[in-house]
Amino acid sequence: MINKSQMNSLGQSLLNFWRSSIGKKLIVAVTGIILVGFLLAHMAGNLLVFQGREPMNDYAYFLHHFLHGAGIWLFRLVLLGAFVLHIVTTICLVRENRAAREERYACEATVKASGSSKIMIWSGLTVLGFVIFHIFHFTVRVDPDLAAMKDPLDPSRHDVYGMVIAGFQNPLVVLFYIIAVTLLCSHLRHGVASLFQTLGFRSEKTRVAIGYLGIAIAIILWLGFLSIPSLVTFGLLEDKGAAIEHSSHSTASLLKC
Amino acid sequence: MASNGSLDSAIPGGELSEKWTNYKSKANLINPANKRKYKIIVVGTGLAGGSAAATLSELGYQVDCFCYQDSPRRAHSIAAQGGINAAKNYQNDGDSVYRLFYDTIKGGDFRSREANVHRLAEVSVNIIDQCVAQGVPFAREYGGLLDNRSFGGAQVSRTFYARGQTGQQLLIGAYQALEKEIAKGGVTMHKRTEMLDLVVVDGHAKGIITRNLQTGEVSSHAADCVLLATGGYGNVFFLSTNAMGCNVMAAFRAHKRGAYMANPCYTQIHPTCIPVSGDYQSKLTLMSESLRNDGRIWVPKSAETAKKIREGQLTAADVAEEDRDYYLERKYPSFGNLAPRDIASRSAKEACDEGRGVAKTGLGVFLDFSDAIERLGEDTIRARYGNLFQMYEKITGDNPYKTPMMIYPAVHYTMGGLWVDYNLMSNVNGLHVLGEANFSDHGANRLGASALMQGLADGYFVIPATLPNYLASVEPGTVTTEAQEFVEAEKAVKDRIEKLLSINGKRAVDSFHRELGLLIWDKCGMSRSKDGLEEALERLSEIRKEFWENVRIPGSGEGVNMELEKAGRVADFIDFAEVMIHDALDREESCGGHFREEYQFTKNDEDVKSGYTNEGEAKRRDDEYCYVSAWEYKGPGEKPFLHKEELEFENVELAVRSYK
Amino acid sequence: MNLTLKVWRQAHANDTGSIETYPANDIPEEASFLEMLDIVNERIIEDGGDPIHFDHDCREGICGMCSLTINGVPHTKDSGITTCQVHMRKFREGDTIWVEPFRARAFPIVKDLMTDRSAFDRIIAAGGYISVRTGSAPDANSIPISKDDANDAFDAAACIGCGACVAACKNASAMLFVGAKANHLNKLPQGEPEKDKRVLGMVRQMDAEGFGNCTNQYECEGVCPKEISADVIAKLNRDYAAAATREAVE
The missing domain is CATH 1.20.58.100 (Fumarate reductase/succinate dehydrogenase flavoprotein-like, C-terminal domain)
Known part of the structure; x- marks a missing residue:
């Protein structure tokens, strides 16, 4: 039972919200929106690679310098916050959910659950692993060869264009990238439709559209993200004027990180 | 051998239409501060028991409530499909309290008490108000007002309904009210607990002996009065539309302790049930009587044709219109297929006894919707009876949109029960009996949509007004489970189990x-x-x-x-x-x-x-x-x-x- | 028909329990699933054994007491029916059928296939009602309610409280049950005044009972014998967000 005195404390209310299953679900949904928004923007940025070196590197330069360079850190902070909150909350939920059924059925069956919905935690954790790898690969650039790439047109700035193409020369990297992005899209196929349900927008009228939206976003991101490594792998996207010679050895060593 | 010495029905004086009002004005009251000193035992959580327990707790009494099921929401009132009568006259078709009273008396074949039945008709209107306020989703018209339908034995539309699940919706309303009182602490709920005996001390019902069905523990419960709302005895027939757990034990134990059993021979056989198919069968399924609004009941005119149908050589469609006997329409032209339950049931039996039954076992008649589907379209019929048709198909494997249903009467309700006076008190002081468990309102036959009305009337409106009359005459808390009577009754219960x-x-x-x-x-x-x-x-x-x-x-x-x-x-x-x-x-x-x-x-x-x-x-x-x-x-x-x-x-x- | 049953047997709440095998021979096709168990039980009793205990009462799909998980699916794979409405004609000669209780931490096993679903009663007691003192109600037609709203409220109110939604959910979440009741009452003007209190109260009780969280797989909707749509969960989420916000700031 709720009484008015409990209602008076804002802190108590927030704690209640965090403790409640729906409160946590809402956190997952809202952080999910932020992450999906980031993914769409990230993909759009990536696709600049097809425009050539200059637009791509201009874009990267802009990202690192808007608001005098503070913009990207603000952006990263929000993203990191959403990401961490998304993961911490879902792990809490999974633990609670496991505890809610102590003894499993001897004969297990489902009638409706989609394949993607059943592997959410695994697809999510794989994506987490991939994101860490991806940050070391392209953001922190632990590979000194990639880190040292300079834009041939403007050697004062980093050659993102060249780095992307060089980074996808290793088939193992590409394979991991394909697996991770596929799982990410599986995650989103359930996650996007799901966030509408959690936020309370799913109804008889919107149900079908929301289902398709989830699938559509998943497919768009899958095609968008995977077009680059696949075209690089099949040699359809080449760096005609590479700043440094690419070394497969260096990227392979990166995988060990 | 018969006497009528000890039966005082306590009917108040005055004009019939004023008895209840007069009674309420003059009945004893209990001061609010004293109410919490009284403890009331309610056995059963159906419409009567659930509504009584909730209302008495609202009034301030301490209530101990018992049910054998795992939750009070499962009582068998939940299975009532068709609806609940009330003399609201929302349809402006000439209904009135008197008409509902008269129809109920006539439907009961003039074997019920005028005063009780009139009171029932009077409070019927309050029941609908109460239930709507609780959120019972009754059917509505496009204008947002409540819809009604007609039912067997009446020529007006006075039945309020919630699709084919009226009993469920009303019971959930009462159950929610009960849960609210449980949360407040006014009602202590004892689930999966069965009453095995009544304890009478110095001529007053002062408690019960129960067995906890989960732990097996036998225990005593003392109170200032006992309310039985334990339903009917239809399961004496083994096959009936009652739930598997419905039983007569509480009422019969009270009978053994001195309460009179009234009119036990009055049992209602419902005309529209799915026929029996084999000896493994555990229960019968009723389909709402509302089906008779649009379905036409018939058997072939000749036993010869019926035999061929039973053997699968002919189907219903092969029987020409002139070879069909729509026997209810023939015998009762003004009521037709809406004739009262006893008449419709007996007519089906007669037809089958004449060898004109159409089910494999010979015990079944057709309930045919083909005319209605032709006249109104399949969609309209689906909107009205979709869930019933679906249920029929699930059980029998036949599609009633294509082939006529087969029905046969089955035991459904028992009008008899423990004898009670106008206060709903049995001849044992303090033992009150509500709902189907008493005999009081339906005489020798109950009309459709009247059981829900009676259960809720007794629980929400009658007992809260009549109980103080008894309670005012007794000191609260005078008897505890230490009393010799409790010790003996508990021992007798244990011995019987042994x-x-x-x-x-x-x-x-x-x-x-x-x-x-x-x-x-x-x-x-x-x-x-x-x-x-x-x-x-x-x-x-x-x-x-x-x-x-x-x-x-x-x-x-x-x-x-x-x-x-x-x-x-x-x-x-x-x-x-x-x-x-x-x-x-x-x-x-x-x-x-x-x-x-x-x-x-x-x-x-x-x-x-x-x-x-x-x-x-x-x-x-x-x-x-x-x-x-x-x-x-x-x-x-x-x-x-x-x-x-x-x-x-x-x-x-x-x-x-x-x-x- | 001749069948093999794999049945969960557990003598009492604290027993570990295990799956036992029973033959079910000469079962009539027209029998219901529970009647098949009756036949098996009658044979077990006559052979001196302890019959298989299961909850059941009305046997017409409305009381919500019957609660078996058949071949991994609460009630059955066919939509819109309860265990007691499953008929043997749906099975084939020689089938092996797994029969287990409704499993959830919040539904402890009482014996064999019987569980204790009192948690649902406590959730209703925490707000699943409209407070109206008997006798104080206005005339029933004084508050018109559109037919659509009445229908929506009814769709949600059709819940029989069987717990199949919980049993089917991999997280043993009770959101469909809670959503159904919240929607039934919130949809009606009578339920409006207590809406926030109801939603917060029921959800908190649900969490306290140890049910899991909804992860939007809609298994609950798939097994619900009254085919209640998971849309009620969406509305509950929305109502909860609004109620929690109002609780925090107002």
């Missing part, structure tokens, strides 16, 4: 129940005769003997033991059946749910000659049998003693019931 467990025979409880049910259905079902009833009495004592020598109950009294629960109930059904048969034997007339083959109209009767009624219709004998039979328990195997409450009709004229 005895049942120690028999260790060969037959499962169900096999006895099935045997009992078949016997009662054959001899004391849709039609009864002196010879048959006497034979049944003999067979009953054989079944009882065999039961107590050869029943097998595995396990112990500790923890859950469903066989033990069933055994206790079946043992009481066997004893109860004896009272029922004595009552059927005593009542040498036909009325409502009690049809004695010896008493029916013949072609020589004036009313038949004049065309007012038909040959073979039930023949009442008002000069000799216009009374309530109230049976007093006289010991095991002894014939119970008959008390008579003469029925006086001051406001209606006793007439031959005609639905032509």
Whole structure:
């Protein structure tokens, strides 16, 4: 039972919200929106690679310098916050959910659950692993060869264009990238439709559209993200004027990180 | 052997229409501060028990509530489909409190108490208000107002309904009110707990003995009065539309402790049930009587054709219109397929007895929607009866949109029950009986959509007003479970459990129940005769003997033991059946749910000659049998003693019931 | 028909329990699933064994008491029916059928296939009602309610409280049950005044009972014998967000 005195404390209310299953679900949904928004923007940025070196590197330069360079850190902070909150909350939920059924059925069956919905935690954790790898690969650039790439047109700035193409020369990297992005899209196929349900927008009228939206976003991101490594792998996207010679050895060593 | 000395029905004086108002103005009240000192036991959480427990707690009494199910929401009121009557006259079709009263009295074949029935009709309007306020989602018209439909035995539309789940919705309303009171602490709920005895101290009901069905623990509960709302005894027939757990134990235990059992021979056979298909069957499924609004009931005119249908050589569609006998429309042109339940049921039996039944077993008639589908379209029929059609298809595997349904009567409701006065108090002081468990409002036959009305009337409106009348006369909390009567009753209950467990025979409880049910259905079902009833009495004592020598109950009294629960109930059904048969034997007339083959109209009767009624219709004998039979328990195997409450009709004229 | 049953047997709440095998021979096709168990039980009793305990009462799909998980699916794979409405004609000669209780931490096993679903009662007691003192109600037609709203409220109110939604959910979440009741009452003007209190109260009780969280797989909707749509969960989420916000700031 709720009484008015409990209602008076804002802190108590927030704690209640965090403790409640729906409160946590809402956190997952809202952080999910932020992450999906980031993914769409990230993909759009990536696709600049097809425009050539200059637009791509201009874009990267802009990202690192808007608001005098503070913009990207603000952006990263929000993203990191959403990401961490998304993961911490879902792990809490999974633990609670496991505890809610102590003894499993001897004969297990489902009638409706989609394949993607059943592997959410695994697809999510794989994506987490991939994101860490991806940050070391392209953001922190632990590979000194990639880190040292300079834009041939403007050697004062980093050659993102060249780095992307060089980074996808290793088939193992590409394979991991394909697996991770596929799982990410599986995650989103359930996650996007799901966030509408959690936020309370799913109804008889919107149900079908929301289902398709989830699938559509998943497919768009899958095609968008995977077009680059696949075209690089099949040699359809080449760096005609590479700043440094690419070394497969260096990227392979990166995988060990 | 009969007397009418000790039965005071406590009917208030004055004009019929003012009795209840006068009563309420003059009845004793209890000061709010004193109410919490009184403890009330309510057994059963159906419409009557649930609504009574919730309302009494709201008023400030302490309530101890018991049900055998795992939740109070599961009581069998939940299965009522069709609707609930109320004299709201929202349809402007001429309904009134008087008309509802008159229809109920007439429908009950003039064997109920005028004052009780009039009160029922009066409070019917409050019930609808109460339930709507609780959020019961009754059907509505496009303008947002409540919708009504018509029901058997009435020529006005006064039935409020919530699709085919009216009982469920009303019960959930009462259950929610009950849960609210449980949360507040006014009601202590005892689930999975069965009442095994009533405790009477100095002539007053002061408590009950229960067994916790989960732990097996037998315990005593003391209170200032006891309310039984434990439903009917339809499961004495084994196959009925009642839930598997419905039983007569609480009422019968009270009967053994001195409460009179009234009119037990009045049992209602519902005309629209799915026919029996084999001896493995555990229960019968009813389909709402509302189906009779649009469905037409028929059998082939010739037994020859019927035989071919049974053998699968012909289908319903092969029978030409002129070869069909729409027997209800033929015999009762003004009511047609909406004739009251007893009449519709008996007509089906007659048709099948003539060899014109169409189900494989020979016991089934068609309920045909093809005309209605042609007239209104399949969509309209689906909107009205979709869930019922679906249910039929699930059970039988046949699609009623394509082929006619098959139906046959089944035991559905029992009008008889513990005798109560106007206060709903039995002849045992402090023992009040509500809903189907009492005998009071439906006479010899109940009209459709009236059971829900009575259950809620008793629980929400009648008992809260009448109970203080009794409570004001007793000191609260005078008796505790330390009393000798409790100790003895608890010991007797434990001994009986021990005895049942120690028999260790060969037959499962169900096999006895099935045997009992078949016997009662054959001899004391849709039609009864002196010879048959006497034979049944003999067979009953054989079944009882065999039961107590050869029943097998595995396990112990500790923890859950469903066989033990069933055994206790079946043992009481066997004893109860004896009272029922004595009552059927005593009542040498036909009325409502009690049809004695010896008493029916013949072609020589004036009313038949004049065309007012038909040959073979039930023949009442008002000069000799216009009374309530109230049976007093006289010991095991002894014939119970008959008390008579003469029925006086001051406001209606006793007439031959005609639905032509 | 001749079948093999794999049945969960557990003598009492604290017993570990295990799957036992029983033959079910000469079963009539027209029998219901529970009648098949009755037949098996009658044979077990006559052979001196302890019958298989299961909850059941009305046997017409409305009381919500029957609660078996058949071949891994609560009630059955066919939509819109309860255990007691499953008929043997749906099975084939020689089938092996797995029969287990409704499993959830919040539904502890009482014996064999019987569980204790009192948690649902406590959730209703925490707000699943409209407070109206008997006798104080206005005339029933004084508050018109559109037919659509009445229908929506009814769709949600059709819940029979059987717990199949919980049993089917991999997280043993009770969101469909809670959503159904919240929607039934919140949809009606009568339920409006207590809406926030109801939603917060029921959800908190649900969490306290140890049910899991909804992860939007809609298994609950798939097994619900009354085919209640998971849309009620969406609305509950929305109502909860609004109620929690109002609780925090107002």
